[in-house]
Amino acid sequence: MNIPLKASKYSAPGQYLGYALQPLRLCYHLLDCPAGAYVSMEHSEDVAVHYPDGFQLLEQDKSALKQNPISDWADDLWKSIAHWIRGIRAGEIDPASTTFRIYVTPAHEGELAAAISAATTLEEVQEVTAQVRAKISKRRRPPSCQADVQEFLDASDGERFGLISHLEIDSRDNDPLVALQSVLALAVPEKLMERVCRYLLGNAKDRADRLIREGRPAVISGDEFKRNLHSFMQSNNLPGYLRSLSGPPEPAQVGAVISTRPTFIRQLELIQAKDEQFVRAASDFLRTSADKALWAEAGDIFEGELDGWDDDLVRRHEFIRGEIADTHADSNAEARGRLTYNRCGAVQASLAGREVPGHFIHGSFNALADNFRVGWHPDYKELLSDDGE
Structure with a gap:
């Protein structure tokens, strides 16, 4: 697997402890990823999927309970774009083998975010860039994200195209747990769904926590995680055994x-x-x-x-x-x-x-x-x- 041993300078180990969304997305990707893939948390990105062919998905997760993180001049939106531009410029990220994703929940909309997410050709990326320049020039005062927007505007055509043509903004889920349940729906009876989700979330978070405490990258095998799900399902189908639903305390x-x-x-x-x-x-x-x-x-x-x-x-x-x-x-x-x-x-x-x-x-x-x-x-x-x- 082509997984960086050194954590990205943009990731923030330790900060995830207050964010329930990241362990949930970690769990989702561990279940959804193809055979042979690994998933990391707070290493290459908030959550990342490392595929066996060397490609990767870098995902930033935004909880939008109080504000819209993909509004036109949202700090969260432009901070994500700027740091990926810097990663491409520094040679730390190869956009040709990377999918970039901003995952937002609950669902929100943004005019520029929609245009950015839809652009896939060089011409469309150039149109989006012109749209950003025009809109920001009409503002009486620069937005708080001005420096990050400028980072995008100052980037080369190749850097902007490398990022935007591979960037998707996913803001469809009002409840991220529903996405996790949809992955499990075919394998887990409805009566066991809450219990299984609770176990998997705890298991994923406990593994990542332990690796981070040991000073190691929080990188987990999707294959192994799915095997644990299978074992858990088997044990819960045994009427004579009460399986623990809690994880070891911190x-x-x-x-x-x-x-x-x-x-x-x-x-x-x-x-x-x-x-x-x-x-x-x-x-x-x-x-x-x-x-x-x-x-x-x-x-x-x-x-x-x-x-x-x-x-x-x-x-x-x-x-x-x-x-x-x-x-x-x-x-x-x-x-x-x-x-x-x-x-x-x-x-x-x-x-x-x-x-x-x-x-x-x-x-x-x-x-x-x-x-x-x-x-x-x-x-x-x-x-x-x-x-x-």
């Missing part, structure tokens, strides 16, 4: 939970747990809470089933705690607490007759510890009630 979220010292973390402090046990406990606690809400929302579980689940785990905890008190009476309280915690974490249990992910059992025990329904240290109730927190 390290910052886990750290924030540990630093606030909720009750389940203080319970681990009492038994002098290892650092990695704090991290796993907080991570599984957050993911379990998310899965409970998502399963309930999807109609996979009901409130009464969770009550029975919690009661079952409390009973198992009491059996384990009593056994360790009898068999390890010579061990100190902290050691007995660690044994109880580890044995509970290894419990195998089903929720209303259905198998659950491993993190859900461990996270549920920590949720019960957070509510004082279970504890690890033999004297956890007295110690925690006396610490004044």
Whole structure:
């Protein structure tokens, strides 16, 4: 694959975290791209598709909830055009093997944007350029995008033609999720559509996040992503298994939970747990809470089933705690607490007759510890009630 190893100076790793549109478009392209293609986010462009024949699609994504990013003098429109012109001039982008796309949602219109998107011949590009010159010359004041417009006007005929003849402005979707669902429609039953979309969006974003955190390009194989969809569909067609609908929480979220010292973390402090046990406990606690809400929302579980689940785990905890008190009476309280915690974490249990992910059992025990329904240290109730927190 002809994928640049160095990120484009125009892309902005880290800024995507506040933009839900880019992970959605990443997911869309991973499903829509042909065999052998790769899709990147915040590397060559907001989102880019790298085809096996060396061609590429560079896409800039514009959320238009508050303003029209393709109006005649919109900063977003001309900023995109100017930076692609600079990329072509610098030799960083070969327009002959590139499709440029500005994706806008919800749908908007712009006179110049429509003309730019429709121009494919040298004559049409020259007509659009003349139209831009004429319209901007009639303004009493220069627009805020004047510098970017001038970059376009000062470009050579070849640079302008290379860009505009390969540029498309896509502003048809009022809801970008509909485009994603249309790609999935033939493979995913309607009753599973929301769940599958939720899983795929989380999976795509988690992969990109992890690669960026590792300092690597966020480039993902479309073939591998489609195989994951196939596996997910197979597992969701098994009535005896509840598949997690949540992704692993961000390290910052886990750290924030540990630093606030909720009750389940203080319970681990009492038994002098290892650092990695704090991290796993907080991570599984957050993911379990998310899965409970998502399963309930999807109609996979009901409130009464969770009550029975919690009661079952409390009973198992009491059996384990009593056994360790009898068999390890010579061990100190902290050691007995660690044994109880580890044995509970290894419990195998089903929720209303259905198998659950491993993190859900461990996270549920920590949720019960957070509510004082279970504890690890033999004297956890007295110690925690006396610490004044």
